Amino acid sequence: MARIFNFSAGPAVMPEQVLVQARDEMLDWHGSGMSVMEMSHRGKEFISIAASAEADLRALLAIPANYKVLFMQGGAQAQFALVPMNLLGSATTADYVDTGQWSKKAIQEAKRYCTPAVAASSEKERHTRVPDRAQWRLNPNAAYVHYTSNETIGGVEFHWIPDTGSVPLVCDMSSDILSRPLDVSRFGLIYAGAQKNIGPAGLTVVIVRDDLLGRAMPATPAVFDYKAQAEAESMLNTPPTYAMYLAGLTFKWLQGQGGLAAIERRNIEKAALVYELLDQTEFYRCPVRREDRSRMNIAFTLRDAALDEPFLKEAKQQGLAELKGHRSVGGMRASIYNAMPLAGVKALVDFMREFERRHG
Amino acid sequence: MARIFNFSAGPAVMPEQVLVQARDEMLDWHGSGMSVMEMSHRGKEFISIAASAEADLRALLAIPANYKVLFMQGGAQAQFALVPMNLLGSATTADYVDTGQWSKKAIQEAKRYCTPAVAASSEKERHTRVPDRAQWRLNPNAAYVHYTSNETIGGVEFHWIPDTGSVPLVCDMSSDILSRPLDVSRFGLIYAGAQKNIGPAGLTVVIVRDDLLGRAMPATPAVFDYKAQAEAESMLNTPPTYAMYLAGLTFKWLQGQGGLAAIERRNIEKAALVYELLDQTEFYRCPVRREDRSRMNIAFTLRDAALDEPFLKEAKQQGLAELKGHRSVGGMRASIYNAMPLAGVKALVDFMREFERRHG
Numbered sequence: 188m189a190r191i192f193n194f195s196a197g198p199a200v201m202p203e204q205v206l207v208q209a210r211d212e213m214l215d216w217h218g219s220g221m222s223v224m225e226m227s228h229r230g231k232e233f234i235s236i237a238a239s240a241e242a243d244l245r246a247l248l249a250i251p252a253n254y255k256v257l258f259m260q261g262g263a264q265a266q267f268a269l270v271p272m273n274l275l276g277s278a279t280t281a282d283y284v285d286t287g288q289w290s291k292k293a294i295q296e297a298k299r300y301c302t303p304a305v306a307a308s309s310e311k312e313r314h315t316r317v318p319d320r321a322q323w324r325l326n327p328n329a330a331y332v333h334y335t336s337n338e339t340i341g342g343v344e345f346h347w348i349p350d351t352g353s354v355p356l357v358c359d360m361s362s363d364i365l366s367r368p369l370d371v372s373r374f375g376l377i378y379a380g381a382q383k384n385i386g387p388a389g390l391t392v393v394i395v396r397d398d399l400l401g402r403a404m405p406a407t408p409a410v411f412d413y414k415a416q417a418e419a420e421s422m423l424n425t426p427p428t429y430a431m432y433l434a435g436l437t438f439k440w441l442q443g444q445g446g447l448a449a450i451e452r453r454n455i456e457k458a459a460l461v462y463e464l465l466d467q468t469e470f471y472r473c474p475v476r477r478e479d480r481s482r483m484n485i486a487f488t489l490r491d492a493a494l495d496e497p498f499l500k501e502a503k504q505q506g507l508a509e510l511k512g513h514r515s516v517g518g519m520r521a522s523i524y525n526a527m528p529l530a531g532v533k534a535l536v537d538f539m540r541e542f543e544r545r546h547g
Numbered sequence: 548m549a550r551i552f553n554f555s556a557g558p559a560v561m562p563e564q565v566l567v568q569a570r571d572e573m574l575d576w577h578g579s580g581m582s583v584m585e586m587s588h589r590g591k592e593f594i595s596i597a598a599s600a601e602a603d604l605r606a607l608l609a610i611p612a613n614y615k616v617l618f619m620q621g622g623a624q625a626q627f628a629l630v631p632m633n634l635l636g637s638a639t640t641a642d643y644v645d646t647g648q649w650s651k652k653a654i655q656e657a658k659r660y661c662t663p664a665v666a667a668s669s670e671k672e673r674h675t676r677v678p679d680r681a682q683w684r685l686n687p688n689a690a691y692v693h694y695t696s697n698e699t700i701g702g703v704e705f706h707w708i709p710d711t712g713s714v715p716l717v718c719d720m721s722s723d724i725l726s727r728p729l730d731v732s733r734f735g736l737i738y739a740g741a742q743k744n745i746g747p748a749g750l751t752v753v754i755v756r757d758d759l760l761g762r763a764m765p766a767t768p769a770v771f772d773y774k775a776q777a778e779a780e781s782m783l784n785t786p787p788t789y790a791m792y793l794a795g796l797t798f799k800w801l802q803g804q805g806g807l808a809a810i811e812r813r814n815i816e817k818a819a820l821v822y823e824l825l826d827q828t829e830f831y832r833c834p835v836r837r838e839d840r841s842r843m844n845i846a847f848t849l850r851d852a853a854l855d856e857p858f859l860k861e862a863k864q865q866g867l868a869e870l871k872g873h874r875s876v877g878g879m880r881a882s883i884y885n886a887m888p889l890a891g892v893k894a895l896v897d898f899m900r901e902f903e904r905r906h907g
Contacts, residue, residue, distance in 0.1 A: 191580030195587040198788055203574070206582050210573035214566050220551030220866065222566050224747040224793070227555040227869055260620040260749060261770060264784035268768030299765055382785055387584040389620060389749040389787025405659055406766045408628030410621060424624035425742055427749025427787065428558055433584070506580065509587055 192531035195509035196339050196484060196522040197362065198382040200531075204443075205436040224429040233428055237421070240435030247441055250371050250394060255417040257393040258426050258434075263289075263361045263380040265411070266391060267296035270333065270357055270376065273413045275301055276402035278330035282306035282354070284323065286345075287314040287338035288515065293359060297333075300404070306332065314341045316476035320349055331355045331375060337363035339383070340513040342486030342520065343479050348373045355399060363483050364392070365441060366525060367451035375399050383483070384525050386434035389427045441525065450525055457523050457532045458482040464536050470543045488518035494546055495519070505538055507531075552891035555869035556699050556844060556882040557722065558742040560891075564803075565796040584789040593788055597781070600795030607801055610731050610754060615777040617753040618786050618794075623649075623721045623740040625771070626751060627656035630693065630717055630736065633773045635661055636762035638690035642666035642714070644683065646705075647674040647698035648875065653719060657693075660764070666692065674701045676836035680709055691715045691735055697723035699743070700873040702846030702880065703839050708733045715759060723843050724752070725801060726885060727811035735759050743843070744885050746794035749787045801885065810885055817883050817892045818842040824896050830903045848878035854906055855879070865898055867891075 193200040216223050219232050226233040241256050250256065261269070270293075271281060279301055283294045285308035297303040306325050307318035325332060332351040337344040339362040348370065349356060355375025364379040371377065376399060381390035393413065400414040409415050410424045444450055462480060465473040465487050473480065473487045489495055498519070502510050512518040523532055553560040576583045579592050586593040601616050610616065621629070630653075631641060639661055643654045645668035657663040666685050667678035685692060692711040697704040699722040708730065709716060715735025724739040731737065736759060741750035753773065760774040769775050770784045804810055822840060825833040825847050833840065833847045849855055858879070862870050872878040883892055 189580060190574060193581050193585055195585065195590070198584060198586055198588060198785065200585050201582065206574050210570050213570035213573065214550060214563070220549060220868070221553050222561065224558060225553055225555065225560050226558055228558060228748065229874075230555070230869065260622070260625070260787075261768075262620070262784045264770045265620070265768055268770075272766075272768075296769055299768075380785065387787075387789045388588065388785045389790055406632075408621075408625055408632075408659075409656055410624045410628075424622045425558065425740065425748045427620075427747075427790070429747045429789070430749055430787070508580070509590065514589075 189506070191506040191508050192527070192534055193508050194521045194523065194527070194535070196513070196520060197380070198388045199522055199524050200526045201386070201433070202437060202440045202526045205433065205440050208436055209433060223432040226428065228422055228425050228428050236432050236435055237426070240431055240438060243435065243438035243442065244392070247365065247438060247447055248369055248371055253397045254371060255395050255397065255400070255413075257395065257413060257416050258421040258431055259391040259393055259411070259416065260389065260427055261411070262388070262391055263359055263378060264292065264296070266359070266378040266393070267293040268299065269407070269411050270331070270378070271297045271300035272407045272411070273403045274355070274357070274376065274399060275330045275404065278328065280304055280326060280329050282325055282329040282332040284308070284318065284332070284334040285310060286317055286335055286343055287341040289338055289340065289359060290335040293333060293335065301330070304329065313474070314338065314343060315474045317343060317345055317479040323349070325351060325354065327352070327354065329354055331357045333357045333359070335359045337481050337483055339484050339522070340516060342475050342481040342484045344481035344483065346478065355396070363481070365447060365450070366454050366483060368447045381430060381434055386437050387430050390430035390434060453529065454482045454525065457527065457529055458485065460532050460536050461485050461521060461523070464539055468543060468547070470547045471539065483522060483524055485521045485523065486512060486516070486518060497546070498542060501542060502538055505534070507535055507538055549866070551866040551868050552887070552894055553868050554881045554883065554887070554895070556873070556880060557740070558748045559882055559884050560886045561746070561793070562797060562800045562886045565793065565800050568796055569793060583792040586788065588782060588785050588788050596792050596795055597786070600791055600798060603795060603798035603802065604752070607725065607798060607807055608729055608731055608754070613757045614731060615755050615757065615760070617755065617773060617776050618781040618791055619751040619753055619771070619776065620749065620787055621771070622748070622751055623719055623738060624652065624656070626719070626738040626753070627653045628659065629767070629771050630691070630738070631657045631660040632767045632771070633763045634715070634717070634736065634759060635690045635764065638688065640664055640686060640689050642685055642689040642692040644668070644678065644692070644694040645670060646677055646695055646703055647701040649698055649700065649719060650695040653693060653695065661690070664689065673834070674698065674703060675834045677703060677705055677839040683709070685711060685714065687712070687714065689714055691717045693717045693719070695719045697841050697843055699844050699882070700876060702835050702841040702844045704841035704843065706838065715756070723841070725807060725810070726814050726843060728807045741790060741794055746797050747790045750790035750794060813889065814842045814885065817887065817889055818845065820892050820896050821845050821881060821883070824899055828903060830907045831899065843882060843884055845881045845883065846872060846876070846878060857906070858902060861902060862898055865894070867895055867898055
């Protein structure tokens with residue numbers, strides 16, 4: 188079968204060019220006679236791969252020198268615990284912004300370590316928007332302010348960076364990191380599971396400002412202590428080497444696409460194609476407030492839910508896969524991360540128009 | 548360049564057949580039109596891959612039905628913390644057997660959560676042997692007894708399973724799991740980082756007896772709670788999907804090799820070739836007591852340490868790589884896991900004999 192257009196929310200489509208290179212290098216990386224996954228993480232070959240990956244990520248995001256980049260394991264959900272374990276210090280609370288299921292999970296997990304406060308929430312609006320900054324009630328004694336820049340399930344995205352004054356801003360950027368240029372200096376800490384815009388599942392990227400290191404509570408496992416990993420350059424234990432290699436290839440691919448400003452233009456174009464269709468018809472509907480709509484995950488419903496199954500079945504037949512909405516909300520979801528080509532989005536929009544003509 | 552013989556201690560050589568299959572399926576797994584690393588972990592394709600991997604591992608190790616198999620992240624070093632976090636319950640101590648650097652690290656990390664006791668140690672013998680069972684001083688009130696079945700750095704391996712009565716036996720089996728048949732019912736919990744005999748780094752396998760679940764301390768992150776992961780079939784969060792796929796291919800390869808009894812015969816044969824040479828000469832020396840020598844990691848020294856560099860250089864030139872001993876102990880180390888072919892071991896032994904002829 189030919190390659191399909193895969194709209195999975197994550198693990199998700201990867202750049203075909205990255206997969207082709209990984210395939211070609213599978214048995215022998217650069218004449219080393221080894222696959223990357225067979226290399227000692229302390230050997231010169233892998234050290235060079237890890238160094239390139241970090242350097243390219245730093246260049247793409249223009250990460251300031253006073254920030255450490257950590258390659259960790261456990262995914263964003265592990266960070267839901269590791270952020271409070273590492274950052275609370277002597278504080279007993281942290282502020283959280285609730286914009287959907289992922290921020291809720293982060294809040295839930297933080298309760299193991301402190302009394303988190305919900306500084307703002309869009310729950311009353313069924314998480315169809317981001318709470319306006321004027322409504323946030325921030326505590327100056329909070330250890331940090333946590334938010335989720337893109338809610339993968341609800342399809343709600345921040346298109347602005349909150350100002351939290353001197354309280355460090357912490358962001359779960361799992362599903363929109365690298366989708367646009369970013370002012371890293373506005374953040375205390377950014378974390379992201381790899382399996383949307385970075386690479387395969389099993390790798391977590393943490394970008395943390397130097398001054399926040401060294402506050403871990405004693406119960407923090409050594410391999411999950413940001414300071415210990417920063418000092419060991421993410422090699423306190425064996426890192427997920429093959430996933431780091433694929434992340435590095437993805438960073439090179441992003442550079443080849445023109446970097447994050449160019450990727451952002453493409454992402455805006457791709458998302459606009461779908462949202463324009465959704466707004467032109469009553470047959471489909473997007474519940475999310477216009478200014479907070481995600482460029483990465485487009486959640487929508489069909490007016491007649493009885494058509495959901497035929498929609499998914501016919502889409503699949505046309506090579507458009509994984510369009511079913513998250514099991515908790517139903518409806519449809521098209522995840523169109525960096526690696527989803529414009530052709531895939533056009534094919535989706537064409538299918539949706541044609542499906543409406545036949546069933547509308 | 549052709550494939551080399553890679554004696555790395557881990558990440559380590561993988562079966563070439565596994566790499567070839569992974570290469571061939573990189574862009575399209577079984578006509579799905581997706582790479583395995585692009586698949587939703589909740590989609591039917593990946594669910595089938597995960598189920599096969601678990602079923603094959605269960606078959607290989609004859610894992611009893613009252614044991615759960617968990618696919619986790621963080622490596623064995625994360626387990627150094629997660630074992631006490633999950634198993635201590637109301638106990639305040641656990642017994643540890645010290646046979647080298649890895650067991651020492653496990654003890655060190657356990658101190659975050661309890662007062663671990665060293666029930667036996669071979670430190671006085673510079674970790675060149677396993678402490679005889681008669682010397683162990685076990686505490687009946689310990690939460691568990693922890694040991695390291697194979698010390699990757701020292702090259703010391705248990706060729707017997709300790710009897711600890713009613714106290715659960717916990718084993719770090721990272722570097723010799725799947726190298727021989729195993730009576731899993733003797734253990735409370737077994738854990739292993741994947742990067743020696745299972746697959747790529749970034750995956751950790753935990754095999755745990757049902758009755759030990761549900762004791763996690765409140766500070767345990769949800770994704771590292773054995774019970775929570777057991778109930779979610781290792782999908783409480785996104786698992787390291789591609790590493791699980793490669794582990795599954797490795798399990799199939801092991802079955803094709805005739806299973807663990809056949810692999811054990813090959814491992815005995817491979818190790819004997821090297822140890823016989825080491826014992827025939829004064830030019831090389833193995834410090835480990837005969838009955839405790841590892842089949843997986845063969846540590847040895849050259850009589851004249853000034854020859855270390857020429858040895859490594861000439862070996863490399865002949866396609867024999869990663870023979871340098873761990874930085875903490877020096878000397879040489881040949882790691883000959885399941886995937887190291889007999890031809891590789893023969894090439895090593897031939898080189899060693901020839902090197903001795905020229906320099907002895």
